[in-house]
Amino acid sequence: MIRAILLGSGYVGTYLAVGLERIKKGLVGKYGIPLAKYPLPYKIEDINIVSAYDIDSSKVGKTLFDAGAEIFGKEYDLPETLKDIPIKKGIHLKSAEGLPIKATGLEEGRSVKDAIDELVNEWAELKPDVIINVITTEEGRAYKSKEEAVSAILDGKAPATHAYAYAATQYAKQSGRKVTFVNAIPTPVANNPGLIELFNETGAIAFGDDGATGATPLTSDLLEHMAQRNRFVEFVVQFNIGGNTDFLALTQPKRNKMKENTKSSMVADILGYDAPHYIKPTGYLQPLGDKKYVAMHLEWISFNGFRDSLFISARINDSPALAGMLVDLIRLGKIAVDKGLSGTVYEVNAFFMKKPGPEGAKNIAKTHAYMQLLNWLGLSRYQ
Ligand SMILES: NC(=O)c1ccc[n+]([C@@H]2O[C@H](COP(=O)([O-])OP(=O)(O)OC[C@H]3O[C@@H](n4cnc5c(N)ncnc54)[C@H](O)[C@@H]3O)[C@@H](O)[C@H]2O)c1
Known part of the structure; x- marks a missing residue:
């Protein structure tokens, strides 16, 4: 089994959860999942989303079933299992500023460090193997070193994505569990030397940045x-x-x-x-x-x-295109930790991401990247 956490329960996050549960129930085929026809060590059905996080106060405290009903309507065949996936309160750090959202965040009334600690403690219980970031795109910069990254994050001067990425590394460090952080949005994580230093140091992995769809x-x-x-x-x-x-x-x-x-x-x-x-x-x-x-x-x-x-x-x-890719990125995240890797993995990023990390890595055609990815997995396209 692969335990996954979703950061952001908007369109992409909800489409992913709904599609996965519908696949598990045999209601729909596996199209739009690039590696569905290959024998990977983990099946699509092995993925279990254990929790979602959001900062929209109209979503926090509900479940992904409610989020699905909001998007697809009550007539849609929504699996009941979505009721088991709670939407918990995440770290806001003004990521929703200027948007028509009534936002709430774990950092309200306390320091960012305390909010991150609370998240890390929750994750120690939820035991995620993979954490997927599909929150609203936010402005963010690259840090030269881990010291620069940590001080920006703890001073509240970094975007929520960076606070979450840091939390993932602290979860890995404190629990001794391996984890992959999939950054499907443009805010730099895999292309961020300071953050990647932290991922390397804690034996965690970051895939990114920005899912390549459309x-x-x-x-x-x-x-x-x-x-x-x-x-x-x-x-x-x-x-x-x-x-x-x-x-x-x-x-x-x-x-x-x-x-x-x-x-x-x-x-x-x-x-x-x-x-x-x-x-x-x-x-x-x-x-x-x-x-x-x-x-x-x-x-x-x-x-x-x-x-x-x-x-x-x-x-x-728009959203199903990324959701289908995330199904593979979750499985690849677990495969990468099983391989004992840390930092970031270019072979995965080059195919799935618009700006593949690490910083300075080439952005090659997806047809080439696909062959490289299969090679990395020990598979062949024309076998
Ligand atoms: N094909 C695609 O749809 C595609 C492709 C590449 C990247 N992306 C990226 O994926 C992200 C999600 O896209 P979407 O269509 O689902 O957007 P969306 O607006 O429907 O969903 C974003 C969700 O994130 C929540 N959120 C905002 N800040 C948060 C925080 N700090 N913590 C937790 N949750 C937070 C919002 O409340 C919302 O529920 C965007 O950043 C987008 O650029 C999408």
Whole structure:
């Protein structure tokens, strides 16, 4: 069994829990889970989400069944087992500032250190193998050293993601249990030298940063297609407009910048030159809901100076795309700790993340990264 904790019980977290329980009940197939057709040491059915955390006071104290009913409606076939997954109070650190959320946090009326200690004690009882971060995207910086990281976190000057990452390392240190922290959001953790030093030191692992779903992995593979044929890419346009709260949060410039940072790193890495590009989430339009509108446009120079162009228009369900990947990331998190690894694991990050850690690591095409990942697992694509 793999015991998992969810930080954030929004769309992605809830879709993940609902999808997992529906798979366990045999209500739905395993599509959208990249490694579902390979024999891994852990089955999808082995995953057990033991608790979720949130800071939205309308969710804290409820269960993921309630969160599911809120999103999918009461008519939807929601497994009763979701009632066993509580939504506990997390650390806020202003991550919801400026959003239409009445927030509450464990740090209210006490120090950040005391709040982290309480969380670590809870985790010592919940015994997670994997902790998944899918909270609202927040601004955050990289630290040069673990000392710089710890002082920013304990002084309350770091984002909630960093407080959670630190809590994961303290849980590993104090309980002696191995844990993987999956950072599926852009706030840097795997690309954060100060935090990775802490993960290494405590024998814990961080995967990250920012789950690669939707248009960004497709753009990376298209760029590789151009690079392999030596076509000179003149520019890349890729934007999304969505109607979920993630898109609403990304209308705030500081949060949007974090996303742009994780999305744009691939152009120069894959092409070998930095073709002019506009790659970022651009807007919020409520009626689109979770099914975002994606537009892509590339232009390139071909043989004898001819110019070609490509246009893509798509509507993509945003949250299920990441939720399916998280099913594998949870299993890989457990596999990585079983292998005795610590720090971060590039082979996993390169396929699943928009900005694969460690800091300075290459952002390669996902088609290549997939082969590398299979190789790391001792599997082969065309066997
Ligand atoms: N395809 C995708 O949907 C995709 C891909 C890559 C990354 N992401 C990232 O995943 C994250 C979640 O996306 P979503 O669509 O579920 O957003 P969402 O707004 O529906 O959910 C975020 C949840 O986190 C909670 N939260 C905020 N601050 C918190 C804190 N400090 N502690 C605990 N909970 C907190 C919010 O109350 C909310 O319930 C976002 O950061 C997004 O950028 C999503």
